[in-house]
Amino acid sequence: MSDPKTIALIEDEESLAKSLTDFLEAKGYRVINARDGIKGLFLIRANLPDLVVLDVMMPRLDGFHVLDRIKTGSKTMDIPVLLLTVRSSREDIERGIQHMAEEYITKPFEPEHLLERIRQILNTRNK
Amino acid sequence: MVRKPVSVLLVKPNTALAKSISAAFPAGDFRLRAARSIEQAVKILSKKPQDVVVLEIGGNPLFYANLIRLFYKHSPFVTILAAAPPPVLKKVRESLSFGLCEVLSTASPRDEWPLAARRLIEKRTLVVKYLALIEKQYLLVDRLVESNRRLKQLERLKSDFLAHVSHELLTPLASMRVLLHNMEKGIAGGISDKHKEYVHFLQEGNRRLEKSLRALLNLAKLERPETKLDLSKVDLETVIQSVLSTLQPLANDKNIELRVLKPRAKVFARASEEGLEDILSNLVENAVKYTPGGGRVDVNFRSNKSHIIIEVRDTGIGIEPKRLGSIFDRFERVYEKNAVIIPGVGLGLSIAKRLVELMGGTIGVQSKPSRGSRFFFTLPKAGKEAGK
Numbered sequence: 354m355s356d357p358k359t360i361a362l363i364e365d366e367e368s369l370a371k372s373l374t375d376f377l378e379a380k381g382y383r384v385i386n387a388r389d390g391i392k393g394l395f396l397i398r399a400n401l402p403d404l405v406v407l408d409v410m411m412p413r414l415d416g417f418h419v420l421d422r423i424k425t426g427s428k429t430m431d432i433p434v435l436l437l438t439v440r441s442s443r444e445d446i447e448r449g450i451q452h453m454a455e456e457y458i459t460k461p462f463e464p465e466h467l468l469e470r471i472r473q474i475l476n477t478r479n480k
Numbered sequence: 481m482v483r484k485p486v487s488v489l490l491v492k493p494n495t496a497l498a499k500s501i502s503a504a505f506p507a508g509d510f511r512l513r514a515a516r517s518i519e520q521a522v523k524i525l526s527k528k529p530q531d532v533v534v535l536e537i538g539g540n541p542l543f544y545a546n547l548i549r550l551f552y553k554h555s556p557f558v559t560i561l562a563a564a565p566p567p568v569l570k571k572v573r574e575s576l577s578f579g580l581c582e583v584l585s586t587a588s589p590r591d592e593w594p595l596a597a598r599r600l601i602e603k604r605t606l607v608v609k610y611l612a613l614i615e616k617q618y619l620l621v622d623r624l625v626e627s628n629r630r631l632k633q634l635e636r637l638k639s640d641f642l643a644h645v646s647h648e649l650l651t652p653l654a655s656m657r658v659l660l661h662n663m664e665k666g667i668a669g670g671i672s673d674k675h676k677e678y679v680h681f682l683q684e685g686n687r688r689l690e691k692s693l694r695a696l697l698n699l700a701k702l703e704r705p706e707t708k709l710d711l712s713k714v715d716l717e718t719v720i721q722s723v724l725s726t727l728q729p730l731a732n733d734k735n736i737e738l739r740v741l742k743p744r745a746k747v748f749a750r751a752s753e754e755g756l757e758d759i760l761s762n763l764v765e766n767a768v769k770y771t772p773g774g775g776r777v778d779v780n781f782r783s784n785k786s787h788i789i790i791e792v793r794d795t796g797i798g799i800e801p802k803r804l805g806s807i808f809d810r811f812e813r814v815y816e817k818n819a820v821i822i823p824g825v826g827l828g829l830s831i832a833k834r835l836v837e838l839m840g841g842t843i844g845v846q847s848k849p850s851r852g853s854r855f856f857f858t859l860p861k862a863g864k865e866a867g868k
Contacts, residue, residue: 368655372662379667410647439650460654461690464661 358475359383361402363393363419364437365411369460373406376464377471390414394422397429404475406467407454409438417448424453433474437462485511486601489530491521497536497563497586504590505597518547525555531604532597537564537583541575552579557608559600561593580604639704646697650690657686695827698758702834709752709838713862716747716756716781716788723760724779727768734773738764741780748862749788755835756859762828763792763855770853771796783861787841791856799847807845808833832857 360382364370367388374384385400387393391413397405405423409416416436423429433455456470486509490502493514502512513530515521521533533551537544541564548560559580564572566585573583580603582596662668664679671679701707717740724738731738749756760779767777775795782789799807808829836843836857847853 366651366655369651369658372655372658375662375667376658379662379665437654439647439654460650461657461686462654464658 357381357383358403359385359400360471361385361387361393361397361400361405363387363390363396363405363411363416364408365389366408373464373467377468380468382471390416390419394419397423397432398426401428402432403478404471405432405434406471407434407436409436420454433478435467435470435474485509486531486597487528488512488532488534488597489521489524490514491518491533491535492516495536498534500590501534501563501593504593506594510594510597522550522554525551525558529555530558531601532559532561534561534593534597535563536586537562537568537572541568541572544572545575548576548579548581557604559597559604561596561600563588580607635704638700642697642700646693649693653686653690653693657683660686692827695831699827699831699834702831702838707838709755709835711750711752711839714749714751714753714756716749716790717742719753719756720760720779720781720790723757723764727761727764730765731768731777734768734771734775736768736771736773737776738768739776739778741778743782747781747783747788749859750862751839751859752835755839759832759835759857760790760792762832766828767792767794767796767853767855770794775852786861787858788861789856789858791854793852793854795852798849798851798853799845800849801847804845804847808843 360377362370362373362377362384364373364386365388370386370388374386377384385396385402387396390411393405393407393411394414407416407419411419416438420434420436423432423434434453435456435458436454437458437460439460455474458467458470488505488510490498490512492498493502494516502514505512513524515524524530525533535544535548544562548562551558551560557580560576560582562572562576562581562583563586564583566587569583569585576583580600582600584592584596660679660683663671664676664683720740720742724740728738764777764779771777771794777795778791778793780791780793833843836859840860841858843855843857845853845855
């Protein structure tokens with residue numbers, strides 16, 4: 354069996370970060386965590402994960418800014434990003450797409466739905 | 481009642497005319513003062529306001545007009561009683577037709593003077609009253625301007641508050657949902673059947689909370705005055721079919737028949753597809769909720785020259801006539817008589833109404849208790865310029 358894929362989870366809400374980590378680890382992923390945008394950016398640059406799950410509303414540096422820096426960094430630009438946010442209006446989703454996120458999921462979400470999207474994104478990357 | 485004596489200032493009282501005029505004012509009703517020169521008159525006026533200034537006009541009327549303006553400057557509510565010789569009377573009256581001013585002929589009978597002075601004082605009383613009223617109006621305008629500014633500020637605060645509240649309330653719901661999922665699937669270790677049952681109740685509550693919150697946030701957003709919808713050409717049948725297919729399981733659970741009665745030709749509305757879906761799912765979901773098992777819910781639509789009419793009819797419990805007027809108000813709920821409370825916050829119809837209005841249509845209802853309800857709304861037809 355191949356090495357587990359690494360997912361960086363950048364989320365400031367402790368309970369969501371913990372439960373999602375447990376969930377994704379149970380599904381066979383390696384999960385690394387950061388609780389704010391700046392730490393998240395360092396974590397991503399240092400570990401070059403296979404995928405990033407990124408919260409939009411965060412202290413210090415918000416998700417859109419983190420996303421911009423991931424997508425403009427030479428080493429990180431190919432890492433797929435899945436944005437998590439409570440906003441569901443069309444303008445916000447369009448903003449996420451403009452910032453070149455691979456996927457945009459509104460909170461609250463069904464964990465299985467998130468898992469399905471993660472699998473799909475990682476599968477297309479492997480081809 | 482004792483009337484306060486009217487103060488009269490005589491300017492240059494040395495002339496014979498001035499003397500005769502001064503004699504015309506009965507003492508007691510009037511208190512006379514004399515100013516030997518124009519300078520002294522101005523001095524007196526700036527120190528102590530007078531009711532009436534009596535002035536003899538000779539020579540250039542323009543000079544006197546300017547002089548009177550000077551008096552007004554020092555004592556804005558002074559009234560001027562001027563005497564002019566008959567040959568120039570008309571000219572003087574024309575040049576002094578401003579302010580609280582009256583011009584009498586030097587040949588006027590003596591008792592004309594106190595009468596004219598009284599008339600001027602009455603006029604002044606009215607002017608002062610009107611000025612007070614105008615000032616009050618200005619104060620009101622000021623207050624309106626101020627409250628308008630504060631309303632705008634509140635509107636901004638409300639938007640910020642909504643963004644904040646939605647984040648604060650939806651984020652813990654998101655955590656709970658993942659936590660509950662982990663418990664349910666045994667990711668956090670095995671749990672008993674009883675625990676599983678509890679978890680299901682919690683999950684159900686979690687979803688209901690989210691739904692209510694979204695409805696609240698949605699309505700708050702729709703109620704902002706600047707909110708506009710993206711309108712495009714929408715195929716009604718497609719939207720209706722898609723809404724009905726998502727609600728079909730709910731209808732199946734209650735054994736309710738869901739039907740669409742469509743016209744032969746295609747009908748296109750100028751609408752927001754997302755908004756139209758919201759309206760229809762609210763109306764149809766309500767119809768299913770409030771219709772007893774074995775009943776029927778029909779959706780039909782047709783178009784006339786300018787509009788499209790869409791109807792949702794059910795064979796449900798209906799609505800009491802006294803409730804019909806407020807059915808589209810926020811938090812207005814219809815409870816069944818036997819106290820079975822149907823879940824929901826009661827915002828669906830308010831949202832539907834606002835959406836219909838934002839698309840340029842109207843919404844209405846007809847109902848008979850225990851016979852059923854008919855909700856209907858109109859939408860503008862897609863014009864040629866709207867179609868693509």
